[in-house]
Amino acid sequence: MKEEKPQLVKFVEKSPLNLKGFTLIEGFLGMGLVGTISAKYLAEKLGFKEVGFIELAAFVPIIRVHHGLPVHPSRIYINKKKKLVLLTSEQIIPQLFTKKLADAVVDWIKQKKIAKVILLSGIRAMPSKERKEIVYGIASDEIDKKILKTHSVQVIKEGITSGVTALVLLGLKDNKINAFSLMGNVQIAADYKAASSILEKLSEILSLNLDTKPLKKEAKETKKALLEHLKQIKQNQVETTKFEADQTPMYS
Numbered sequence: 001m002k003e004e005k006p007q008l009v010k011f012v013e014k015s016p017l018n019l020k021g022f023t024l025i026e027g028f029l030g031m032g033l034v035g036t037i038s039a040k041y042l043a044e045k046l047g048f049k050e051v052g053f054i055e056l057a058a059f060v061p062i063i064r065v066h067h068g069l070p071v072h073p074s075r076i077y078i079n080k081k082k083k084l085v086l087l088t089s090e091q092i093i094p095q096l097f098t099k100k101l102a103d104a105v106v107d108w109i110k111q112k113k114i115a116k117v118i119l120l121s122g123i124r125a126m127p128s129k130e131r132k133e134i135v136y137g138i139a140s141d142e143i144d145k146k147i148l149k150t151h152s153v154q155v156i157k158e159g160i161t162s163g164v165t166a167l168v169l170l171g172l173k174d175n176k177i178n179a180f181s182l183m184g185n186v187q188i189a190a191d192y193k194a195a196s197s198i199l200e201k202l203s204e205i206l207s208l209n210l211d212t213k214p215l216k217k218e219a220k221e222t223k224k225a226l227l228e229h230l231k232q233i234k235q236n237q238v239e240t241t242k243f244e245a246d247q248t249p250m251y252s
Contacts, residue, residue, distance in 0.1 A: 009104035010054070017052070022114050023118065030121045032095070032186030032188065033186045033189070035119075037190070037192060041137065045189070045210060048079045053074060085114065102170075105168050109172070109177060111207065121163075134197075137181055139155065195215060
């Protein structure tokens with residue numbers, strides 16, 4: 001008997017999922033951790049149920065523990081009432097496996113007859129504070145471009161995008177599946193404010209009535225902690241400089 005080669009990417013469902021007509025929301029790890037932060041918040045606040053996971057040969061052997069139990073790095077959640085399915089990942093995907101994972105995601109979406117896909121991510125677009133709340137977007141077709149414009153999402157006309165999310169969007173365009181991305185303007189490493197901005201826009205588009213106040217509070221606390229950290233670094237630098245200036249030379 002010929003031995004089967006192990007799959008590089010595998011979708012594992014706890015029980016077969018009927019997702020025909022559902023909207024899929026993808027939040028993978030990327031710039032500013034926006035996709036992962038957004039997906040985690042959605043799963044918790046809208047009562048999503050974990051129904052499966054994605055196995056990827058490239059995942060490093062690091063497992064997060066949640067409520068005393070280990071969790072898979074990439075998971076599948078569902079909200080049957082709202083006809084939403086959620087994909088999220090907490091690990092960086094090595095470049096060598098990026099296309100493999102993107103192709104597998106697109107194939108799974110086609111297989112499950114999912115109607116629409118919304119991709120959540122970050123972009124470093126505008127450094128000024130005044131432009132921080134702008135949500136950017138890329139659409140897979142003209143219909144979805146109109147949806148973005150209707151909801152005051154700034155469509156990116158020219159530019160470059162990369163990573164799993166970019167390849168998934170391209171694959172959906174090629175397969176004529178309605179899709180668009182929502183991208184928050186990232187300013188810091190873990191940008192809760194950017195995540196909050198795209199979740200507010202997502203809530204508006206899908207009529208989710210999602211409360212993002214806790215996430216905004218997290219953004220303020222993160223900013224406060226960062227400023228305090230920078231203050232401590234500056235103080236340490238001042239003290240070190242003063243200490244070095246006060247020392248008597250050991251040799252002359």
